[in-house]
Amino acid sequence: MLIIYPAMDTNPGYLLADNSRLLRRAFDERVREAGVTAPQARLLLNLERHPGRNQAFYAERLEIEPITLCRMVDRMEEAGLVERRADPDDRRARLLHLTVRSRGKIARIRAALDGLIETMLAGFDAEEEAVFMAMLERVSTNLSAPSKELAANG
Amino acid sequence: MLIIYPAMDTNPGYLLADNSRLLRRAFDERVREAGVTAPQARLLLNLERHPGRNQAFYAERLEIEPITLCRMVDRMEEAGLVERRADPDDRRARLLHLTVRSRGKIARIRAALDGLIETMLAGFDAEEEAVFMAMLERVSTNLSAPSKELAANG
């Protein structure tokens, strides 16, 4: 029972992508005053929650490729936002830690994130919020599963 | 009446961003067989629907900066996917058109997009789909409006 959307800008895929763009921009604007970009802010929040893990761990948390994280960490290390330490148990690995400098930004980043969620869901009551989240989770599941078509074509 | 989300990966902002990432990847995979990237596919669909406009027009349609579109068009022109023509009424402007080569890709791109929307909303009935879209539109409005906080802080 799928509704067909002839115009690109009136279909749910476009709406979803559009929302995400707006969300990314808004988050970026809000964390910029803390002197970090949005992906950097996400890494810092993860570093606070799970400190001292190797780069592969954070790449998986952020759902980006290890090389992408590696280069992000290069820049952040140079900016004094992240510290790489040797792993005593694995000479390949580098364990990541917050620095004094980045620890001081966490509160501002968290406030930016909280404010953003509040803005995003303005006018939603608790029930609507729950419905919205449940639907997002269903879409996430749908998109994560290898689709029938792709399996058939590939 | 805002629910507080302590962990980053259980809040609606994360869910929305996550869905969008999945959507972008899925779209990218599907149009790759047509030999274009996701943003290039979006431009081609816009070129089919609104041919012969200047670059600023398409930048606004895709909600990207003119310079971003300019460089995308550089690559696509070189690949024979877009044609730049002089505007007889404005010597600054370049009007964009599909080529024979890119025209042949439109059907595949449209099929990829339709299949993706179908996959994304698998299991949604028409009513749920309508509710989901309405909520996405509300979020879009919330994120587009300059927030109270930003206005107050700025």
Added chain:
DNA sequence: TTGAGTATATAAGCATGCTTATTATATACC
């Protein structure tokens, strides 16, 4: 214990997005 396979980090090169700045052309106002 060696040898194959796997895991970690990184390099190279590309596409997409941004901000800021520049050039050329249009337009509008005095």
Added chain:
DNA sequence: GGTATATAATAAGCATGCTTATATACTCAA
């Protein structure tokens, strides 16, 4: 008509993401 402002396109330089490839180190099995 001439200046001041706008707009269109593009350049420079950066951050983030990818694919593909490589060096090093670890692990497991023969």
